[in-house]
Amino acid sequence: MSGQDQAAGLRKWADLQRQQRGADEVGHNVESDETVPAAPVNEEEAAAYTQEAMAPTVAAAAEPATVAPPRPKKTLVVVGLPHAGVAQVDKVRGRLGQWSALGRQWAGDPQDWDIHIVMPNSASLTDLAERYSRWALWINSDADAFATNVPSVAPITRAWWSAASSSGS
Numbered sequence: 301m302s303g304q305d306q307a308a309g310l311r312k313w314a315d316l317q318r319q320q321r322g323a324d325e326v327g328h329n330v331e332s333d334e335t336v337p338a339a340p341v342n343e344e345e346a347a348a349y350t351q352e353a354m355a356p357t358v359a360a361a362a363e364p365a366t367v368a369p370p371r372p373k374k375t376l377v378v379v380g381l382p383h384a385g386v387a388q389v390d391k392v393r394g395r396l397g398q399w400s401a402l403g404r405q406w407a408g409d410p411q412d413w414d415i416h417i418v419m420p421n422s423a424s425l426t427d428l429a430e431r432y433s434r435w436a437l438w439i440n441s442d443a444d445a446f447a448t449n450v451p452s453v454a455p456i457t458r459a460w461w462s463a464a465s466s467s468g469s
Contacts, residue, residue, distance in 0.1 A: 373414035377428055379456055380438035380449040384417035392417075392438070420452030425459035430467060 381388045392415050399407040418428060429435075437453060439445050 371412055373412055375414045375432045376434045377416045377418055377432050378436045378438050379418050379420050379452055381417050388417050389415045420455050425455055426462045429459040429463035
């Protein structure tokens with residue numbers, strides 16, 4: 301039982317009391333500035349009004365809850381991580397969160413990204429290049445990371461060129 305339902309029942313009861321008082325005043329032609337006390341209501345009548353006010357209405361039950369539609373996710377294909385998995389996706393989300401905190405508006409909310417981890421030797425690179433325009437090359441901070449991951453750029457470049465030539469020609 302919520303406080304709002306109880307308040308609605310009391311308002312309804314008070315409105316009924318005002319209506320009854322108004323009808324009595326019109327019938328008796330009361331010319332006093334004093335307020336006329338409300339007619340007494342027995343407990344049974346009060347309980348009936350309260351019960352009615354607290355019962356859910358059919359219209360309210362039939363109406364679906366208003367929920368904001370989910371924002372479309374931006375897809376980001378990431379190459380250069382050691383393997384695919386939730387931990388790797390969380391690592392990318394963490395980096396996006398850092399960039400967002402630094403004021404990089406393009407990063408936005410990290411939860412708005414649909415992150416796909418792809419291995420550079422994946423057979424689906426051409427298909428992915430045709431479907432997705434946002435790609436990232438993950439480079440770790442160790443000394444050899446750049447030298448290790450740069451060779452993975454060649455298959456990605458070939459996939460992009462292949463996708464561009466098949467869709468643009």
